[in-house]
Amino acid sequence: MKIVHYVNQFFAGMGGEDSAGTGPELRDGATGPGRKLASLLGDEHEIIATAVCGDDYAASHPEFAAELVARAKERGAEMIVAGPSFTSGRYGMACARIAAAASEADLPALASMHPDNPGIGEAAGTTVVESGLTARQMKDSLERFAAAALKIASGEELTARDGRIGPVARTNRFAADNAAQRAVALVLTRLGGDRDATEIPLPDFDSVTPAAPIADAGEALFALVTEGGFVPFGNPDRLESARATKWVRHSLDGLDSADEGAFMSVHGGFSTVWANADPNRILPLDVAREMEREGAIGRLHGEYLGTTGNGTTVADARRFGMEWAADLRQQGIQAAILTAT
Numbered sequence: 001m002k003i004v005h006y007v008n009q010f011f012a013g014m015g016g017e018d019s020a021g022t023g024p025e026l027r028d029g030a031t032g033p034g035r036k037l038a039s040l041l042g043d044e045h046e047i048i049a050t051a052v053c054g055d056d057y058a059a060s061h062p063e064f065a066a067e068l069v070a071r072a073k074e075r076g077a078e079m080i081v082a083g084p085s086f087t088s089g090r091y092g093m094a095c096a097r098i099a100a101a102a103s104e105a106d107l108p109a110l111a112s113m114h115p116d117n118p119g120i121g122e123a124a125g126t127t128v129v130e131s132g133l134t135a136r137q138m139k140d141s142l143e144r145f146a147a148a149a150l151k152i153a154s155g156e157e158l159t160a161r162d163g164r165i166g167p168v169a170r171t172n173r174f175a176a177d178n179a180a181q182r183a184v185a186l187v188l189t190r191l192g193g194d195r196d197a198t199e200i201p202l203p204d205f206d207s208v209t210p211a212a213p214i215a216d217a218g219e220a221l222f223a224l225v226t227e228g229g230f231v232p233f234g235n236p237d238r239l240e241s242a243r244a245t246k247w248v249r250h251s252l253d254g255l256d257s258a259d260e261g262a263f264m265s266v267h268g269g270f271s272t273v274w275a276n277a278d279p280n281r282i283l284p285l286d287v288a289r290e291m292e293r294e295g296a297i298g299r300l301h302g303e304y305l306g307t308t309g310n311g312t313t314v315a316d317a318r319r320f321g322m323e324w325a326a327d328l329r330q331q332g333i334q335a336a337i338l339t340a341t
Contacts, residue, residue, distance in 0.1 A: 092119025
């Protein structure tokens with residue numbers, strides 16, 4: 001097969017965070033870890049090109065994946081592989097998006113990341129194989145990645161024994177035992193000491209380490225972000241009132257307050273009467289402007305970012321957070337004030 005391999009800016013040798021805003025490109029042949037991957041794949045398969053994109057750009061421009069996959073198909077790609085991304089969240093999300101875009105384009109695809117990578121939430125409907133925790137496990141990760149890619153190239157399905165992780169499409173099947181028998185067996189297993197045995201694995205919610213405080217708020221560029229369903233009056237973007245699948249951005253330039261009739265909340269988890277009477281209750285633009293004038297904060301960013309937190313899935317919320325962070329970093333923002341309901 002002719003294969004295109006996706007890596008981020010770091011593994012392409014372009015640089016670290018200083019190059020995270022680099023846009024998508026396609027390079028001839030294998031690059032970085034792709035060289036070792038190519039040798040593991042053997043002579044029957046060829047990495048004809050390496051797709052590259054900066055982590056920040058990929059997180060804030062989801063359309064990059066379809067663009068790169070289209071370019072790969074023009075080059076004659078018959079399969080797309082992405083990673084390994086280990087536990088790097090933006091890189092993992094990019095790998096998942098590349099794999100998903102390839103699947104939509106009817107190309108076999110495979111991504112590699114650690115089970116704790118936030119990109120797993122973006123990988124529904126795609127195939128992901130487990131990598132190590134960090135790049136120190138690159139050798140073992142590439143060997144597993146290559147073995148899985150060879151299996152997919154031959155038309156076989158990956159299983160947990162191959163290191164497959166992430167969501168797998170549910171299929172109906174007949175169980176050997178009825179529900180009562182399985183329930184008793186599970187209880188006995190639990191009583192026997194196996195506290196993790198289950199027929200329905202529960203999600204594992206991770207914890208987030210807070211960022212270090214900024215040295216001087218009076219010199220910093222701040223942004224306002226919110227999950228309060230805050231939108232311009234009339235909700236022109238049609239932001240959902242619950243189970244949001246997207247986020248919005250709108251200008252605050254020239255505004256000293258979020259006035260009634262100019263903004264509103266579409267949040268479906270509480271009565272918005274008082275919020276819509278004074279939208280500053282959701283996005284405190286009036287107080288932020290006062291702090292800006294007093295010098296308590298250096299300057300306020302000219303846009304706000306917003307979504308609705310009511311019933312939103314953990315996977316979507318995690319994606320919004322990574323996209324916001326990447327976007328704000330590209331704008332040079334040093335601190336964000338997040339208002340919730």
